[in-house]
Amino acid sequence: MSIVLIVFPLVIIIAFAIFRWRRRRFYELAGKIPRVEGTFFGELSYRFLGVKTENITKLLYEVMGADTPITSAYFLTEFMVLANTPEMFKTILSSPHCLKKPTIIYDGFFAKNGILANNGSMQEKHRKILSNSFTPALLNQHNSLFNEKVKKFVRKVGEKAGKGEFDIYNHVAACSLEILMKGNFFDNEDCYDSNVIHSFNNTTILMAARMMRPWMSIDFLAKLTSLSKTIKIGLQPVENKIKEILKINEHLKVESDQKQGVFISQLLNKKYDLSDEEIRDEIFLLIFGGYETTALTLSVCLLMLAMHKEAQQKVIEEIENSNFDENFDITNEETQNFPYIESVLKETMRLFPVAPLFFRETTAEIELDGYTIPTGAMVALPIYFVHRRESIWGSDASKFIPERFESEKVKNLHSHAFVPFSGGKRMCLGYKYAMYQMKITIVNFFKKFEVETSLKYDEIEMQMVPTLHIVNGYKMKVNERKS
Numbered sequence: 001m002s003i004v005l006i007v008f009p010l011v012i013i014i015a016f017a018i019f020r021w022r023r024r025r026f027y028e029l030a031g032k033i034p035r036v037e038g039t040f041f042g043e044l045s046y047r048f049l050g051v052k053t054e055n056i057t058k059l060l061y062e063v064m065g066a067d068t069p070i071t072s073a074y075f076l077t078e079f080m081v082l083a084n085t086p087e088m089f090k091t092i093l094s095s096p097h098c099l100k101k102p103t104i105i106y107d108g109f110f111a112k113n114g115i116l117a118n119n120g121s122m123q124e125k126h127r128k129i130l131s132n133s134f135t136p137a138l139l140n141q142h143n144s145l146f147n148e149k150v151k152k153f154v155r156k157v158g159e160k161a162g163k164g165e166f167d168i169y170n171h172v173a174a175c176s177l178e179i180l181m182k183g184n185f186f187d188n189e190d191c192y193d194s195n196v197i198h199s200f201n202n203t204t205i206l207m208a209a210r211m212m213r214p215w216m217s218i219d220f221l222a223k224l225t226s227l228s229k230t231i232k233i234g235l236q237p238v239e240n241k242i243k244e245i246l247k248i249n250e251h252l253k254v255e256s257d258q259k260q261g262v263f264i265s266q267l268l269n270k271k272y273d274l275s276d277e278e279i280r281d282e283i284f285l286l287i288f289g290g291y292e293t294t295a296l297t298l299s300v301c302l303l304m305l306a307m308h309k310e311a312q313q314k315v316i317e318e319i320e321n322s323n324f325d326e327n328f329d330i331t332n333e334e335t336q337n338f339p340y341i342e343s344v345l346k347e348t349m350r351l352f353p354v355a356p357l358f359f360r361e362t363t364a365e366i367e368l369d370g371y372t373i374p375t376g377a378m379v380a381l382p383i384y385f386v387h388r389r390e391s392i393w394g395s396d397a398s399k400f401i402p403e404r405f406e407s408e409k410v411k412n413l414h415s416h417a418f419v420p421f422s423g424g425k426r427m428c429l430g431y432k433y434a435m436y437q438m439k440i441t442i443v444n445f446f447k448k449f450e451v452e453t454s455l456k457y458d459e460i461e462m463q464m465v466p467t468l469h470i471v472n473g474y475k476m477k478v479n480e481r482k483s
């Protein structure tokens with residue numbers, strides 16, 4: 001017994017010493033990078049572990065909000081570098097050695113084989129397949145659906161016009177989800193399911209909680225937790241929808257030479273030989289990434305215009321001065337005739353980027369801000385904070401001023417000062433799709449309505465993980481415009 005008590009700790013100490021020695025270069029390089037303030041010997045995890053989701057945003061502000069060039073910290077076994085400038089964003093997003101997504105974070109989306117989380121050859125293959133769903137011809141094919149569903153959304157909102165404040169999010173989300181579902185997964189009318197929206201509404205906050213518990217990336221440990229069970233139950237409507245999608249599209253499981261096609265026809269094409277797990281995870285992530293992103297951005301955009309009457313007036317004037325007639329569709333090309341609306345959307349995504357923080361992992365050493373970042377380090381890109389940095393955007397950085405995107409100063413900013421859709425080889429595949437859909441929505445909406453809200457800009461509270469939500473809700477009063 002006493003021998004065991006001596007040998008066991010000795011084995012652990014020796015194993016640890018070998019582990020450290022093998023990784024001596026890693027620790028040597030990591031040791032040279034300045035630490036985030038407020039860590040305990042460089043360790044940060046104790047501040048985040050198990051933290052309540054409502055406190056994550058406050059903590060992120062403390063850890064990432066400072067205008068420091070580069071900092072680092074340990075998060076349990078992970079070494080994390082905080083890249084805090086547009087220059088570093090550019091280096092990371094264009095490096096072939098920073099394409100990997102760290103498992104500890106991205107497994108939290110519950111679809112590790114899907115494109116948002118997968119890596120290496122699987123990611124390259126999936127990206128190639130899914131790119132076939134975003135060709136200009138297909139985007140034009142989606143155009144009449146964008147217009148049809150947006151007009152339905154305007155009619156639905158019209159039923160609430162003049163009747164006091166309400167939260168517009170679920171209406172916007174329904175529109176985005178119908179567009180995504182009908183255009184990409186179903187070819188019929190009965191594709192919309194409000195349970196899917198409620199399911200995602202209820203579980204994104206749990207996804208955040210899951211990310212704060214890194215041991216949950218170990219499958220068998222995760223399965224033992226009540227959080228895991230709650231998430232499983234919460235996501236059941238989404239799982240049911242995926243099964244329905246697969247059943248209805250059974251006929252697409254053939255080998256086809258089709259060069260382009262909507263998501264489901266690509267995913268089921270036998271030519272690509274995707275496994276059942278890959279197909280399930282990809283559908284899951286495409287639903288989540290394809291509707292929630294545009295729904296949140298559009299909702300906060302409407303809220304910003306409700307709070308900023310001058311900007312709203314300029315939007316309305318731009319629509320009135322155009323040839324837009326609500327009895328006809330706006331083509332994707334015609335959305336370019338609304339530059340002020342584009343600035344409004346950009347300003348919304350600057351202040352409220354739906355993905356406020358994203359991560360990469362280095363697969364080789366890279367140079368960043370004069371430091372060598374070791375292989376296997378996690379790199380955080382806190383775009384929310386860089387988008388609001390006064391040293392980049394000026395002393396009014398935290399204010400909503402769409403005109404800044406028309407100014408020479410902003411046009412001359414660093415190419416990576418504004419990256420709401422990320423960049424490089426893992427940039428958002430749906431950015432054009434999203435921009436067309438959002439512009440078509442704003443034009444149709446403000447042709448008919450004007451909005452006001454009792455919520456004040458300074459009172460806005462945000463929840464930032466994993467996607468950015470306004471905690472106060474998207475409450476506004478919609479009034480029919482007198483033309």
Ligand code: HEM
Pocket residue numbers: 115116127130289290291293294297349353354355358359420421422425426427428429430431433434
């Ligand atoms: C306002 C709307 C949107 C925003 C702001 C946005 C933003 C982003 C960001 C920041 C990423 C990279 C995330 C990371 O690196 O962790 C991403 C990835 C992605 N997005 Fe979007 N997105 C939007 C809409 C859409 C839509 C509508 C679709 C599909 C219909 C879509 C499909 C994708 C895909 C497939 C990826 C993964 C790309 C890869 O890893 O290779 N997105 N998006």
